Amino acid sequence: MNMLFADTMKKLREEKGLSQNEIAKRMYVTRTAVSRWESGHRLPDAAMITRLSDVLGVDVNILISAAAQSDEIPIVIMVDDNKVFLNDGMPIIEEVIPNAAVIGFTKPSEAVEYAKANRIALAFLDIEMIDVSGLDVCRRLLEINQRTNVVYLTAYRDYSFDAWDTGAIGFMVKPLTADGVKKQLKKLRYPFLTGGEES
Template identity: 35%
Template sequence: MEKSFTENLKYYRQMQGISQRELAERMNVDRSTIAHWENGDRTPSYSDLGLLAEILETEVSALLTASPNTGRDIIIVVDDEEIALKGAMSVLLTVAPNSEIRGFSRISDAIAFVKQNAESVSVAFLDIEIGTNSGLKLSETLHEISPKTKLIFLTSFPDYALSAWDTEAVSFILKPLKVDSAKKVLEKVSVQ
């Protein structure tokens, strides 16, 4: 199936805050089936598409058409803590309704997405500790791929502030992301 389906499936699943495992349970399939659909290794049946659209609260056509991005700014959030990721995405959906919000719990997925959408990703909210990986290192990689992307660190550890300022970051926010701090930083980087 076209790459747009794989991206859309993942996008709408994340927008609903549903893990691959949860979606698989609701679809009555293995989690690996969802992973194969998102990777483009397999395609769902027509009946599966209908159920996917229902669960993800969208239309089948939205799953099958070009990427949900319609020239809007894209804001990404990278955080391995599901509750923090969902919370930040929810706040950003409220604060920046004209932007597309994408969330990633894995660094490799975020990097792949930015490589494909470098011109559209305007802001990246990055956790500093992402599993055993470093958000500081991720910021360097993202800056190389998309120098115009504004990098903002979102973390529970204020001790990292000095290290964060040694990067290309424009701001540093303590978790959880709140509406006021999100508005303030997005105004600073001219995204609404």
């Protein structure tokens, strides 16, 4: 457990008068993720520490110096420009894959930049976004790391044929459900330890 980071984060959050839920919403992570950081059970990675420093309004070096090396855990991202789908979907993913760090992005470009610095185990991508197609984001993620498992999320079944040409492992029609996520985990091309009941 990393209690130095946990205690530092909690102290800074309370000084700002923010709840764990408020931190989670501003960072596009689940409240459970924030709780785990503050309990010392998990450490956020460098990109999340940078986000956290912005939310808390503190020098990033304060948080970095409090953080220590931790065992690598699988990173799962969800990319959807609709904040409602993102905020509803991430807790479901975290419930099914409790061993993972689950991070949300409303901007595909930020997800791609994040993937350049971090090994993504699984990506849930909305297909129809305002600025870019999730199909293109998939291709970009697989250029960065061909071992990334990609599952498409969409409200339109018509995309399913196009989706298979991109190297994705699965396709889900919204809304995202726990059973749907579990079915996709059985199709992983590059399996990882999920920590769920199937592990």
